[in-house]
Amino acid sequence: MKEQVLNTKHPWLVGVVVVGIGAAYFVLLGSGQHPEPGLNLNYDVKVYEELDRIETRYEEAPPIRLVMENPRAMAVHDGDLYVAGKNAVAVIGENHAGARRFQITGTPNCVAVAPDGAILLGMTEHIEILDRDGNPQATWASFGAHSFVTSIAAQKDSVFVADAGNRLVLRCDWQGNVLARIGKKDAARDIPGIEAPSPYLDLAVNPDGDLWVANPGKLGLERYRENGDIVTSWYHPTLELSGFSGCCNPTQIAFTQRGELITCEKGLVRVKRYDVTSGEFIELIAGSKLFPRQQSVRDLAVDAAGRILVLDPKTESVRVFTEKGAGDGKTAQQT
Amino acid sequence: MSELTKLDRRDFMRGAAAVTFAGAAYAAVGDKTEGTVWQLDPNKCTQCGRCSTHCVLNPSAVKCMNQFNICGYCDLCFGYLQPGSRGRDTGAENQLCPTAAIKRTYIEDPYYEYVIDEERCIGCAKCVKACLVFGNASFYLQIRQDICINCNECSIAKACPSDSFSRVPASTPYIYLTGGVETTIPVRKGEEPQEKTVQHPA
Numbered sequence: 095m096k097e098q099v100l101n102t103k104h105p106w107l108v109g110v111v112v113v114g115i116g117a118a119y120f121v122l123l124g125s126g127q128h129p130e131p132g133l134n135l136n137y138d139v140k141v142y143e144e145l146d147r148i149e150t151r152y153e154e155a156p157p158i159r160l161v162m163e164n165p166r167a168m169a170v171h172d173g174d175l176y177v178a179g180k181n182a183v184a185v186i187g188e189n190h191a192g193a194r195r196f197q198i199t200g201t202p203n204c205v206a207v208a209p210d211g212a213i214l215l216g217m218t219e220h221i222e223i224l225d226r227d228g229n230p231q232a233t234w235a236s237f238g239a240h241s242f243v244t245s246i247a248a249q250k251d252s253v254f255v256a257d258a259g260n261r262l263v264l265r266c267d268w269q270g271n272v273l274a275r276i277g278k279k280d281a282a283r284d285i286p287g288i289e290a291p292s293p294y295l296d297l298a299v300n301p302d303g304d305l306w307v308a309n310p311g312k313l314g315l316e317r318y319r320e321n322g323d324i325v326t327s328w329y330h331p332t333l334e335l336s337g338f339s340g341c342c343n344p345t346q347i348a349f350t351q352r353g354e355l356i357t358c359e360k361g362l363v364r365v366k367r368y369d370v371t372s373g374e375f376i377e378l379i380a381g382s383k384l385f386p387r388q389q390s391v392r393d394l395a396v397d398a399a400g401r402i403l404v405l406d407p408k409t410e411s412v413r414v415f416t417e418k419g420a421g422d423g424k425t426a427q428q429t
Numbered sequence: 430m431s432e433l434t435k436l437d438r439r440d441f442m443r444g445a446a447a448v449t450f451a452g453a454a455y456a457a458v459g460d461k462t463e464g465t466v467w468q469l470d471p472n473k474c475t476q477c478g479r480c481s482t483h484c485v486l487n488p489s490a491v492k493c494m495n496q497f498n499i500c501g502y503c504d505l506c507f508g509y510l511q512p513g514s515r516g517r518d519t520g521a522e523n524q525l526c527p528t529a530a531i532k533r534t535y536i537e538d539p540y541y542e543y544v545i546d547e548e549r550c551i552g553c554a555k556c557v558k559a560c561l562v563f564g565n566a567s568f569y570l571q572i573r574q575d576i577c578i579n580c581n582e583c584s585i586a587k588a589c590p591s592d593s594f595s596r597v598p599a600s601t602p603y604i605y606l607t608g609g610v611e612t613t614i615p616v617r618k619g620e621e622p623q624e625k626t627v628q629h630p631a
Contacts, residue, residue: 128584131478134527135553139562142512279538289539291501292565311503311539331505333513340563341503361563389566 139362145335146364146381152402153418154384157411158186164201167216168405168412170395171207175403177412178205178215183228188398196228203293204256204393206246214253216243221255221270234270245296247305252320254305258295261288263307265320276322277307285324286312294345294360294390301353306370308357310342314373315355328373335364336375346394356402360390365402365415380404380415465596467583470604471569473593476558480570481551483588490577491552491570491585493530493545496606500567502540507563508556509533509543525555547573566606574602 158175165179173188180201185194196213204216211226219241221234237243242259252273255264263276279287288295289311297307304325305318314329330337338344344357355370356379363385367376379402385391392405402415436444469480469491480491504517509531514523519533530549534542552570560568586594597604 128479128483128588131482131553135478135481135551135555137476137525137555137558137562139558142562289504291503291540311505313505341501341505341507341565361561389561 142333142339142362143382145333146362146378147383148335148378148381150378150380151417152379152415154380155401155414155416157406157409157413158403159411160184162410165405165407165410166392167202167205168393168395168403169205169207170397170403171211173398174207175395175397175412176205176207176213177405178202183213183215183224194228196224198222198224198228203243204245206248206253208248208253209250212248214246214248216246216255218242219259221246221253221266232270234266237264237272242293244293245298247297247299249299249303254297254299256295256297256307258290258293261290261295263288263295263297263305263318265322274320274322276305276318277309277316278322283323285322286316286327288316290342292342292360294342296344296346298347298349300349300355300370301351306347306349306355308344308347310345313338313340313343315344315347315370326371330373330375335366335378345390348394348396350396350400351398356394356396358391358394358404363391365394365404380413384413464599466572466574466579466599466602467577467586467594468572468597468602468604469570469585469589469593470595471571471593471606472604473591474554474557474570475591475593476554476561476570477590478553478555479588479590480585481553483585484552485580485584486576486578488550489552489585490572492547492550492573492576493552493554493556493568494571495543495545496567496569497542499565499606500543501565502536502542503564504539504541506533506541506543506560508560508568512559525559527551527553527555531556569606571603574599 160177162177162179162182162184165177167178169176175186177184177186181198183196183198183205187193198215200217202215202217206214208214212231213224215222219236219238221243222230223232225231237257238260240259241257243255244258245256247254253266253268255266257264262278264272265274265276266272277285277288279285288307288309291311294310295308297305299305307316307318309316312329313331314327316327317325319325333339338359340359340361343359345360346358348356350356353370355368356365357368358365362382364381365379367379368374369376392407395403397403404413406413481489484490509525510517510523511525516523521529528549528551530546532544532546534544536542554570557568557570560566583594
């Protein structure tokens with residue numbers, strides 16, 4: 095029997111069988127003994143990213159490069175752009191030309207400019223005020239150990255301060271005294287309560303003087319009176335482009351001079367335009383493709399020319415979005 | 430050979446004692462290089478899912494952790510809930526985790542605590558990715574050192590597409606999301622959370 099096998103008349107057949115067994119081994123076992131994760135073990139984000147891969151009316155202009163460590167906040171006033179970061183505030187002139195710079199101590203979370211030009215810096219749990227030349231004028235008392243100031247709107251008679259730590263908006267006088275606490279849950283006054291699961295809580299006053307506050311946990315906006323009464327609200331929790339997704343959005347809000355609401359979201363970063371009264375989604379300005387693998391942007395503003403300004407921590411620059419055809423052709427500036 | 434044969438018994442015992450003493454002295458003051466263990470850097474992880482399928486252990490030694498000082502305790506937790514789920518409750522049809530390994534506990538309106546049941550967790554990273562994209566990115570993967578058998582060649586490390594795996598000193602075996610190496614063990618169910626600090630997600 096053994097003699098027969100060794101002296102087979104079809105050695106090529108034996109060779110083919112041996113090669114076949116070897117190939118089968120490598121295909122089935124040799125290429126890896128571990129299966130790749132199946133669909134049930136994958137979380138497909140592309141489905142949601144694809145939603146904002148659409149043509150928009152906006153294009154990105156050259157960014158404003160910031161020579162500043164950890165730029166965290168910005169504001170627009172009288173054509174100037176104020177950017178605050180670690181130990182510095184830069185004031186960038188109209189058309190992004192020229193810059194002044196003030197030394198400060200610490201890194202503000204937010205910055206605002208009063209009608210008279212005073213600069214308000216939101217530190218973690220208190221406010222610091224500089225005059226228009228950057229000279230320190232006042233430091234308010236702490237709002238408390240749990241405070242985390244994230245936004246300021248300075249009016250002639252009062253200052254609104256968003257405190258994400260206490261999930262409140264404080265209305266203060268110019269000495270820092272708290273006049274009203276806005277947004278605390280109160281069933282008797284139909285106030286649902288501000289939900290801030292992360293350190294993002296933004297507010298803005300529109301050209302009509304109305305106070306709008308983002309309620310990031312509820313994925314919408316609320317409008318309040320100065321005494322804390324709620325006037326109206328709208329929420330759009332959805333994975334569709336028309337609303338807000340994630341745990342806490344919108345993270346930043348701003349108004350154009352015409353009173354249009356501009357919002358910014360974290361996670362899948364999107365910049366969008368809404369009708370603030372109805373909450374109707376109008377259009378996408380910039381989608382997540384322009385902010386890859388990014389959790390958030392630092393701040394949002396609209397300048398006098400209607401350009402949308404986004405403070406991008408990854409590139410340490412202010413990214414500029416303009417309506418197509420309205421580009422000013424400027425080159426990138428450094429401040 | 431002839432020299433060796435001349436050793437008497439006393440000389441032999443002296444030599445053996447000298448060798449033993451020298452060995453003991455070397456062990457006491459000699460090389461103190463500590464051992465290393467495998468760990469993955471959550472800041473490099475791309476949540477590919479291979480940690481669940483490529484570990485030699487079943488279920489994998491890679492488990493999800495929740496860094497509570499980053500977690501938003503959200504009602505609408507994307508790491509817990511299926512995208513677009515109708516309800517925000519513990520119904521199985523609402524849960525994202527394929528093994529229902531995340532426990533949702535009411536804290537106060539409208540906040541919930543999310544704790545990983547590691548006996549059920551298979552390290553697939555679905556919740557990690559969802560929390561990264563839609564939440565505060567508080568979920569992350571780590572190799573549990575009390576489960577890992579510390580293979581000479583880690584089969585997950587071989588398959589990891591982002592080169593997240595490396596050997597780290599056994600005395601600092603966990604890597605937190607902040608990128609720093611910690612000596613403390615990440616919080617487990619029933620344990621006290623770490624000191625709370627406010628952090629801006631990156």
